[in-house]
Amino acid sequence: MERSCKSLADGVELAVCRTEQFKTGLLSVTLAVPLAEQTATVNALAPEVLCRGSRRYPDMEQLSAATDRLYGAALGPSVRQRGESQCVSLLCSFIDDRYTLDGTALLEPAAELMGEVLLDPATQDGLFRQDYVESEGVNLADDIRARINDKRGWSIFRLTQEMCAGEAYALDKLGDAEQAAAMTPRRLWDGYQDLLRGARVIVCYGGSADPQRVEEAVERHFGPLLRGREVRLPCQVVERPAGPVRRVTDRLDVTQGKLAMGFRTGGVTMGTPLYPALLVCNALYGGTSHSKLFEHVREKMSLCYFASSMLDGVKGILAVSSGVEFSDFDRAEQAILDQLEAVRRGDFTQEELDAALRSVVNSLVSRRDSQGQMEDDWVTRLLSPRGGLDGELLARAVEQVTGDDVAQVARLIQLDTVYRLTGKEGQ
Amino acid sequence: MEFVDYPALRERVFRSTLPNGLRVMVLRRPEYSRQFAFFATQYGGMDLRFREEDGAGWVDTPAGIAHFLEHKMFDTEDGSALRVLAANGAVDNAFTASHITGYYFEGTRGFEENLRTLLSFVSVPYFTRESVAKEQGIIAQEIRMCEDDPEDAAYHQLLDGMYAHNPIRSRVVGTVESIAGLTPEILYQCHRAFYRPGNMALCVGGNVDPERVRALAEEILPAGHTAPVAVDLGLPEPRETVRAYAQREMPVSAPMFELGFKGTPARPGEQLRQELTAQLACDMLLGSSAPLYNRLYQQGLINGSFDCYYDAAPGCAHLMAGGESREPRRVLEETLKEAARLAREGLDPELWERQKRAAYGGMVRRLNSLESTCIDLVQSCFEGDDYLRFPELFQSIEAEDAQALLAGWCVEERASLSVVTPPAT
CATH class of the missing domain: 3.30.830.10 (Metalloenzyme, LuxS/M16 peptidase-like)
Known part of the structure; x- marks a missing residue:
């Protein structure tokens, strides 16, 4: 290649x-x-x-x-x-x-x-x-x-x-x-x-x-x-620290509630030195089917069918999404925050860390097996204001991430907004 | 292991059947970074009634049990299975459909360890009352999620309208009530019946040594050969659909529909051929190069969400098409009219050749994906066929075959329409 x-x-x-x-x-x-x-x-x-x-x-x-x-x-x-x-x-x-x-x-x-x-x-x-x-x-x-x-x-x-x-x-x-x-x-x-x-x-x-x-x-x-291009301003990314937590609830005719929680990553984005640690942190916290959210909130507490986190590395936003019974909103929200707190304290095993690290490496290395993903990565990297490493270099950087790095980056992650989608009154 | 070359596709597949009946395939892809392994059984949401082990009577099981079993197979006595895969950064998952349950992982390191783990957790069941009870909570949430999905609702409403008896009607996830009574005993019984190597297949894709794959499968899986159990699919299906129309309300932005034409199941060994013929017939009738599609699109009766396809399972085969439409009934009317015209006048030869070329290209493109290629190989192996034979099959399919299919299937009494509408305000 x-x-x-x-x-x-x-x-x-x-x-x-x-x-x-x-x-x-x-x-x-x-x-x-x-x-x-x-x-x-x-x-x-x-x-x-x-x-x-x-x-x-x-x-x-x-x-x-x-x-x-x-x-x-x-x-x-x-x-x-x-x-x-x-x-x-x-x-x-x-x-x-x-x-x-x-x-x-x-x-x-x-x-x-x-x-x-x-x-x-x-x-x-x-x-x-x-x-x-x-x-x-x-x-x-x-x-x-x-x-x-x-x-x-x-x-x-x-x-x-x-x-x-x-x-x-x-x-x-x-x-x-x-x-x-x-x-x-x-x-x-x-x-x-x-x-x-x-x-x-x-x-x-x-x-x-x-x-x-x-x-x-x-x-x-x-x-x-x-020929004859007049390229406008380069594409900017607005970075904003999380303020006081905002709460929003919508009602719709649904049988399952949805809980979505948005966090700001405290200035860590693609192309910054802590970005590899942020990828590992996301995997450890909620990005995989053996993450803390999956293991604790879904498997141990049976609170929801899914609970996972996803990262927008260009913007610096981490979002947790979960499907819960209406009566479990508060418990699920607390459980999701508790797990983030655990990552911040460094409360995870070497095994969990290794698994998170390897899953990130695996997904980065695997992307070269897909033309579509490679195309998407080019576009993303070229538009990321701070650039970014290509998949293989990034995978190597991820391999160097330590538990302290992960805890450090988790402490920078701040809750910004909590969104709930619940049923109609009386449901 | 023996291998077959497919020169037109530049593929090489190694194949072997173990003494215990397991069919093993390896798709060699030396240039891929990943390995993908797919281990599947011919057992799914429709296989609810089967012959007892002693052959004496029939066992009836509740809807959703195959899917429930799939979830529970990830539990092992020491809880180690997923840790091994996770430690290697591999991604594992599984799915259950009407007549297949498949488990897989994809990874870039520790391949042999990963494969051992996959083979072992799928073949060694471990269920407890507690773990079954806990899973009932999780799956109940999954069922709720499906119940809120309008596409899923339209699809099942359509199956109910098309089939009178075939258990394809049964929801793969079951219902909250149907899974409530499941016990470890019944799960063990289903595992014994359907997870025997003779009822299963393994396909690995990537840069791997085929002999090692075979050796590991032989080492880890039970040795004895037992034939697959007999499954009862209910009374024979009438030729016609059950009802022509059904609708329900859900919170959607625009009406969604799914229409179906009930077909005739392929004879054994003819499934792949029927699949290609039916997909081409579908493209000729409703594909994006077909005159009808363009007419419907221009009239605003369908939009880019529209899709049409062929699907089959034991005892059933059908064409389906669906999407959003303000007037689903008119879409069905126009489709029936066009099918009658094609049946009467024959297919446009120029369009037919183009469709064949396009369909061929589409299938070649699909081979980029290790995942879909391995899954397609296993599905077709379960049907006693070889998926990668498609280039030669294409050569032998004639426009008259597709015309005959449209004439036989796309008629009013074999049609059914399912609509999900926004709530009346």
């Missing part, structure tokens, strides 16, 4: 991972801008409308026929959030040249198709087609409203909204449902031109082609993206 990253123009990076490990090639183009209320909806909607059709393949049936001919290449949009950045991507996964029935190379035609979708869309009077804007606007609004269907995801989403109120981080990366439903072709078109001009561009490729071939395909098919 050979990895390289180079700048193709001001604000444009190309990351290539050459390997024959996979059956496929993966090519992605990411446009990253600061997440902002005025632009979030436009940026999230644009790739959906782009995927309705290009000038050459003006509807989904024809576009789909084009991907079918590329052996069922999976072409699709993605909207990700990294810290306070909104990342709008187009990804294409296609089988490697070695597996096509007639030896056809697919990298170049896939890049061509992506270039057409991004830069040469189907238009009407010089703007996006009205019918596409309307129907994708409604679809996006539905997606945003559908967040509530997954109660666990919803509780974490609501926690974030409350905890980071006033920070761009709290905005929905998909934007606003009403704005989406009311979008006009003119607004979307102008907004998309701003995104194309002003975004930081990250192109990633993983597969068997050599970097030169990839660069040529990118130059040829994404040319307009590489």
